[in-house]
Amino acid sequence: MSSFLGVAISLALLSLVVGQATNVSQSMDLYILQNQRQYDAKIKQLEDQLANFRILFNKRIEALTVQADSMQLKLEQASAHLDPITLIDSWSKQCVQNYSGTIPTVSAARTxxxxxxxxxxxxxxxxxxxxxxxxxxxxxxxxxxxxxxxKLHPTAQLNYTLCVTKVIGDANKYTVTSQNNFNNYLKSSECTAENRVRSSWQCSFGQVYSITSRVEVALQLIDTCIANRLVCGSITCSVDKPSCPNVANVTLAEINPQNDTIRNPFTFVTNSMNCVEFRLNR
Known part of the structure; x- marks a missing residue:
């Protein structure tokens, strides 16, 4: 009877030990799984930060495309304004040809x-x-x-537990260090990206200003060229030569081939004048 009781007690103790070992093993599996989920989440977080960084940078650079679209519209409007003018007459067509060459093409402007x-x-x-x-x-x-x-502790549960907790602890320390380094590096990258965005915008603003100025000057010269036809009164006037505001009128009656002299037509000239235009009147 006592022998049977001893066997029963031994089996109970063995069952208890096995049960405890099983519980410990399950707990360690859950412990590892939970940490693994945290590591996966950390990797996903860093991936998202890098992806968002690229998206934000590209969006800010896309502003240049908007500027190119705006400039294309301006050039198309200038072309729509000038094309009909060339059909008016040869004078107007020549004026457009003389000065429209400084206006860049849409393709060149966008580039x-x-x-x-x-x-x-x-x-x-x-x-x-x-x-x-x-x-x-x-x-x-x-x-x-x-x-x-x-591998090292297939049956020694305590040693296995200590081994696992050390591996997880080292991984957690490495994660914290890596996260800090990542944050510092990302801040530095933000500064570099900001400088590149600023440089891109400054360059594009300069191009927009230059192209816009060339368009405005060309349109103004063309308008002035066409207006000069009214001043000259004849299409024989050079379309390249702007009218001079300082005009001296000389009548044919004052020009007598029999006389060695005529009335001095330069009496009105001053040092501030850049040009003088003489007109013969009947």
């Missing part, structure tokens, strides 16, 4: 603006390297460390 856009190449090298290194740590160091715990 000069969009070429100002700097890219993001190299800006994220450091944070991306930190991300890749951390991701590799989880996939290799952490995985191999946990596998080593199983």
């Amino acid at each position: 000069s603006i969009t070429n100002c856009a700097e890219n993001i190449n190299g800006v994220l090298n450091s944070p991306e390297s930190t991300y890749n290194t951390l991701n590799s740590y989880y996939k290799n160091n952490l995985k191999n460390g946990l596998a080593q715990c199983v």
Whole structure:
């Protein structure tokens, strides 16, 4: 009877030990799983930060495309204004041909603006390297460390538990360090990206100003050229020569081939005048 009781007690104790070992093993599995989820979430967080960084940079650079669209519209309006003028008469057509050459084509204008856009190449090298290194740590160091715990302590539950907690603890420390480095590198990348965006905008603004000025000057010269026809009164006047505001009128009656002299037509000339125009009147 006592022998049977001893066997029963031994079986009970063994069952209890096995049950406890099973519970510990399940708890460690849950512990590892929970930490693994946190590591996966950390990797996803860093991925999202890098992706958002690229999206924001590209959106800010896209402003140059908007400027190119606006400039294209301005050039198309100028072309729509000038094309009908060339059909009026030869004088107007010549005026347009003389000065419209300084107006760039739509393609050239768009290229000069969009070429100002700097890219993001190299800006994220450091944070991306930190991300890749951390991701590799989880996939290799952490995985191999946990596998080593199983290999070294297949039956010693306490030693296995201590081994696992050390591997997880090292991974957590590495995660904190990597996160801090990632944040610092990302701030530095933001400064670099900001400089590139600013440089792109300054370049594009310069192109827009230059092209706009060339268009406005050309249109003004064309209008002045066409208006000069009314001043000259004849299409024989040079369309390249602007009218002079300082005009001296000389009548044919004053020009007598029999006389060696005529009335001095320069009496009105001053040092401030840049040009003088003489007109013969009947």
